[in-house]
Amino acid sequence: MPKQTAKAAAAATSPTAKARAAKAPRSRSKAARPSTPTQPAPPVENAAFGEDWWRRGVVYQVYPRSFADSNDDGFGDLPGLIDKLDYLNDGTERSLGIDAIWLSPIHPSPGFDVGYDVADYDAIDPIFGTLDDFGRLVAEAHRRGIRLMLDLVMNHTSSEHGWFEQSRRDPNGAYGDWYLWRDGRRGRFGRRIPPNNWSSFFGGSAWTWDEVRGQYYLHTFLPEQPDVNWRNPAVREAMLTMVRGWLERGVDGFRLDVFNAFFKDADLRSNPRRYRGRRPYDRQVHLYDKDQPELVDFLAEFRALVDSFPGSMTVGELFSSDPIGAVRLSAPRHLVFDWWLIKTPWKAPSFVRASQMREAMFRESGWPTVVLGNHDQSRLASRLAPRADATTSDEVARAAAVLSLSLRGTPFLYYGEEIGARDVAVTWEEIIDPPARRGGRLVRRLVPWWNRDQARSPMPWGRGGPNGGFTAGRPWLRMAPDVDTRNVAVQDDDSGSVLNAYRRLLWLRRRHPAMQVGTYRHVPTRTPDVYVYERATDDETIIVAVNFAAKERSFGIRTSRRWRTLFDTHAPDGAASREISAGGELTLQPRQAVILLGA
């Protein structure tokens, strides 16, 4: 058996694949496929913000497998998500009050990269439901003023996509040039070697030999995720037709997976080597396998299409690149994730510096995103408060919520962060995340890959019952060990919970334009453990102060105004009635964060 096929077979025995085989066998023909919509897409009703929602609103990322399971097969699904829309926003302060959902991939996929390997862009994976469920989701979300963004994975398809299957079988056929196929080179002793030195981000060469076609094909990620050939106009047209189809079905935007990797050097030149870096991927300067100038043209075409559907927005995932790229590639209504904040340790000077860098890069006219967590990273509380007890972990989670909802930029909240979820350790046997499985135990020590399953555990909704109320079946991934105490129902009843802090902050943000679109100014203090900044519009000014230390800290605010507390992480009802007069001293408890409104 060829090496890659053996690996594929190993991955196919992952719990996802086994559970799928047992409970929901994938059949592309059975997958829900869109036809041209006969009904006009349902409009967004009563949304908090108009066309400007992409700057003022808050986006909530749903990882669909782990969000809500309606049929107890162990996988979250679209009907489950519909049932939870009121939790996300029912128009009252009892709900979270988010403005948009970014839904990680829901298309049919063999699951080698847990959905980021799409086998059919036009259909819904049966484990998530049907196209009717999708239509209902759009309508129900829009009825609540919630917009829906899909994840577009267009750098690569699954190796089980019909395009790839035809491409590998018939080099001269219609799909022959839809992927990046090349003959190998001859190495020492006439051995066949890949066409260039590019590494896969998930380990190993970025080229795999295909016996069927007798050529190598390129894959920036797994061999089961072949990169498409974006220089082929037919590929571009097919992708844009697909994008239009989903816009016509009523989606309000997209998150673009690794969009800066779409184009590769036309001559596929080898990357220069670097002599630093732990993983082979890091030991190359990625001059030729991403960030090519042709991207700019494509983005113009893509954005023109998206902009022809008023109120739409997109966000591009900047893949392994300098954050300055995030600025260069962003535009009004088209944001780009930069990773400064997600990489910033829990220290006031680090957050001050990260914000200063972001402000210097984006300037007042640019618009950043605020991202502290997602499905590829350690949970916010685990990352910012490693080894912390539950109380400390929650204090950090609440203070981080203040930052995430009051720094300048559009916040993206990853599901579960609102209950202070932490990483869940998964045993080696249970690992699903393919790059974590790939190397095996020994190689893993040399080529470390953090197991992303740890940040993807199913959402615990209730008290009592099995699996924290997520499913009566066997969850596709291990639940957190503390589901009986850390879940939505328990936190609902606790006014001091992380969940209630998020709710209060989200609704406060809705009422205070300074938190949404205000200018940003760092307010220096003499206390290095405290980060203070001001957000201001013509009509209001707020001050945010966060104590990162494990000790009480006092500092003065040099100002002629009087300040009233709008929000306080340490007051059970979230807002103490404290007033600070001009030039006054403020004392913050360990990990306390406050938002003050200038009188």
Ligand code: NOJ
């Ligand atoms: C970025 C996605 O966030 C990640 O989950 C995925 O593995 C890679 N892109 C490949 O699609």
